[in-house]
Amino acid sequence: MRTIACALMFSAAIAATAQQKPIILHDAALVDGTGAQIRPHVDITLHKGYIESVKPAFKKAPKDADIIDCTGKTVIPGLISAHSHLGILLDNATPSANAYTTENVTAALNQFERYGVTTIVSLGLNRDLVYELRDQQRAGKLGGATLLTAGRGFGVPNGAPGLDVAPDQIYRPANADEARKDVNELAGHHADLVKFWLDSGHGKIPPMDPAVYTAILEEAHKHHMKVAAHVYNLADARSLVNANIDILAHSVRDQAVDPAFAQSLIAHKIWYIPTLTLDETFYVYASDPDVMKSSFFQQAAGPQLLAKLQAPDYAEKTLASPQTEQAKKDHEIAMKNLKTLYDAGVSIAFGTDSGAVPGRIPGFTEHRELEDLVAAGMTPLQAITLATGENGRLLHELNPKLSVGLIKQDYSADLLILSADPLMDVRNTRHIEAVYHHGVLVPNTPPQN
Numbered sequence: 001m002r003t004i005a006c007a008l009m010f011s012a013a014i015a016a017t018a019q020q021k022p023i024i025l026h027d028a029a030l031v032d033g034t035g036a037q038i039r040p041h042v043d044i045t046l047h048k049g050y051i052e053s054v055k056p057a058f059k060k061a062p063k064d065a066d067i068i069d070c071t072g073k074t075v076i077p078g079l080i081s082a083h084s085h086l087g088i089l090l091d092n093a094t095p096s097a098n099a100y101t102t103e104n105v106t107a108a109l110n111q112f113e114r115y116g117v118t119t120i121v122s123l124g125l126n127r128d129l130v131y132e133l134r135d136q137q138r139a140g141k142l143g144g145a146t147l148l149t150a151g152r153g154f155g156v157p158n159g160a161p162g163l164d165v166a167p168d169q170i171y172r173p174a175n176a177d178e179a180r181k182d183v184n185e186l187a188g189h190h191a192d193l194v195k196f197w198l199d200s201g202h203g204k205i206p207p208m209d210p211a212v213y214t215a216i217l218e219e220a221h222k223h224h225m226k227v228a229a230h231v232y233n234l235a236d237a238r239s240l241v242n243a244n245i246d247i248l249a250h251s252v253r254d255q256a257v258d259p260a261f262a263q264s265l266i267a268h269k270i271w272y273i274p275t276l277t278l279d280e281t282f283y284v285y286a287s288d289p290d291v292m293k294s295s296f297f298q299q300a301a302g303p304q305l306l307a308k309l310q311a312p313d314y315a316e317k318t319l320a321s322p323q324t325e326q327a328k329k330d331h332e333i334a335m336k337n338l339k340t341l342y343d344a345g346v347s348i349a350f351g352t353d354s355g356a357v358p359g360r361i362p363g364f365t366e367h368r369e370l371e372d373l374v375a376a377g378m379t380p381l382q383a384i385t386l387a388t389g390e391n392g393r394l395l396h397e398l399n400p401k402l403s404v405g406l407i408k409q410d411y412s413a414d415l416l417i418l419s420a421d422p423l424m425d426v427r428n429t430r431h432i433e434a435v436y437h438h439g440v441l442v443p444n445t446p447p448q449n
């Protein structure tokens with residue numbers, strides 16, 4: 001799967017590692033991202049940014065390699081978020097139309113990477129600056145989590161998304177012709193996919209006209225671009241399936257899904273991203289303040305957000321809000337629907353909506369999402385597989401040059417060394433001893449507790 005184009009794409013990152021000797025992660029327990037059970041006593045060799053080999057642990061150390069003893073450690077692939085956002089919040093805490101700056105976006109990409117999320121899809125609400133940053137990153141001039149982007153994304157005039165962003169962070173076409181023109185502009189930027197919002201906010205805002213989303217889908221598919229949709233209710237999700245959507249970017253949350261719906265997703269090869277933490281972040285810091293205790297959380301949140309969440313009246317106000325009651329219901333339904341769809345065999349991807357609102361914290365929220373997937377009835381191995389190998393499969397569909405999500409020969413050397421076994425307790429993904437991204441050790445990994 002490793003191609004010349006792929007090697008060129010990350011040329012500078014590779015240049016940085018080209019002179020280095022291979023690195024052998026020696027005697028690790030391996031969770032490789034395929035869903036296979038843990039494999040003890042494995043040597044993983046990283047070279048020039050890629051996984052060179054995965055073999056039984058050596059008895060006699062080879063020469064000309066740097067050896068890192070991983071006895072008692074578990075290695076998993078770098079996590080991937082297929083639904084995140086950049087440049088919406090200042091300091092993780094304050095929505096601002098001025099937040100989409102190189103400095104702020106770069107800080108978020110670095111935070112994702114430090115927390116072991118080595119690839120993200122920024123699913124809409126990006127200024128066109130995103131294409132420059134992506135180019136710089138591909139040229140090896142900018143670090144942080146590998147970035148794929150849907151560019152601006154498509155909302156509705158006076159409708160969704162109701163976030164405080166700059167006008168050049170979103171297209172709001174008034175009709176199908178405008179939508180087609182905007183998709184062509186997006187295709188000209190080589191966006192990795194297309195995103196639109198279909199949501200009437202419980203009947204309070206105008207939903208997207210089906211003629212507009214049909215035009216978006218047709219035009220995007222002409223350009224061989226996949227399309228993801230923000231969705232909330234089952235009726236809308238059904239309409240989108242019939243309109244040839246590729247990715248449902250959130251859970252269905254108004255009612256239980258049925259087997260016929262599951263079968264339609266399978267038949268049309270549609271991906272479903274549950275984003276379970278999305279609803280939870282509206283209330284969890286009030287209902288379960290222990291979530292905020294760890295340094296692992298606090299460092300990700302940062303002082304401004306912590307001050308908001310720990311303010312004396314925050315918990316009381318949040319728990320009394322009607323939005324909380326709704327979000328709790330939505331979360332419950334999302335968990336049940338995930339289990340139904342997963343058991344039916346639907347392709348489930350992994351994403352969090354991190355970066356969209358305060359409390360959905362880049363890097364931390366992905367670890368919390370793993371915990372929520374397990375709470376919804378998945379095993380830790382199944383949850384980790386969604387965030388790694390399965391998401392890698394989705395990203396490979398978006399960009400065939402990208403081989404991420406598995407610890408397998410010729411895949412990008414993106415991985416986490418954990419000091420505790422995440423299959424025993426999924427929260428052990430937080431015990432990060434080291435993160436490697438393109439075979440390079442990432443500095444400043446977070447505190448483990």
Ligand SMILES: [Zn+2]
Pocket residue numbers: 083084085123353356
């Ligand atoms: Zn989103």
